[in-house]
Amino acid sequence: MSNKLSCIAIDDEPVALKIVASLINKTECLDLIGTFQDSEKGVSFMVEHEPDIVFLDVQMPRLSGMDIIKSLAKKPQIILVTSNSKYATEAFDFQVTDFLLKPIKDYARFMQAVQIAKSNLKKEPTPTQKSQSIFLKIDSELSNIFYADILFVEAYGDYIKVHTNTRTHVVYCSLSSIEKKLPDCTFMRIHRSYIINRKLIQKISKSEVQIGEERIPVSPKYKNELFAGIETL
Known part of the structure; x- marks a missing residue:
């Protein structure tokens, strides 16, 4: 059985999406199972397949990253990827895993976010944390x-x-x-x-x-x- 963590990336900017996908693909412990420019299609895939980690843009048409976070009863490890740091405080109020600024140039910083997600996933949820x-x-x-x-x-x-x-x-x-x-x-x-x-x-x-x-x-x-x-x- 694979020990890789399943990931998806949701970002309406094709260049930013390609950068995140390339970083995921070069990381041995990660398995990229989907990329989405359409946030609504990304959420549908997320609900259906329950990936371990979601790399999520904030500013997207129709359904923003914050809208997605607020709508989820059962949250994966969410790593926000955005060009505007003003969303950091609001995002951490919703217990996101980490926050990466575009454009992501530092692979070490990317891996730091991944390691936080891995550590969180190792912790067993208590019964009160399970989705209802x-x-x-x-x-x-x-x-x-x-x-x-x-x-x-x-x-x-x-x-x-x-x-x-x-x-x-x-x-x-x-x-x-x-x-x-x-x-x-x-x-x-x-x-x-x-x-x-x-x-x-x-x-x-x-x-x-x-x-x-x-x-x-x-x-x-x-x-x-x-x-x-x-x-x-």
Whole structure:
């Protein structure tokens, strides 16, 4: 298994983006998995792939770096890259990893930021630091959905349906992909087409579970796991 840290870079300036990409590519411990001039596409990729480190410009059209930082419930290691140092104080209020000024000419300074990120990633998060929600791309926007509000998730062709207390969201995503991101202490697969919030189960029969008004099928493949995870009298 690779010990490299996955990285993306988001910057609307192509020259600045190329410089950051070249610095990442020459650094043995880093793995560049995406570069984006469009900040909205960068955020969508970030939410989907959860990179370890994000090199982020501040001043970008439509969605600025600060907008991105403020919107994230679960933050990667964020290294800001900008030509204006006035953003440093505000950025550190949001606990960014480090702040690099453009143009980046000092590789040693770049590596200093990387080492800080590596050190932070080695620290195990406490339970209170873990995210309680997930961002889903819905109608070209990123919506923050709390895990506690998700009843179950249903496969829907190339999409999924995320059923919540208030409505159903249709998201372009595979069921296996969302399964990897949902905490397994709360969610479990009970069918090839369904993932449920196990904390919200009301009734269980031989072939289905009831959550709210919905009855959801349980396949034989997952039945033993389902019953192993509940307490009965």
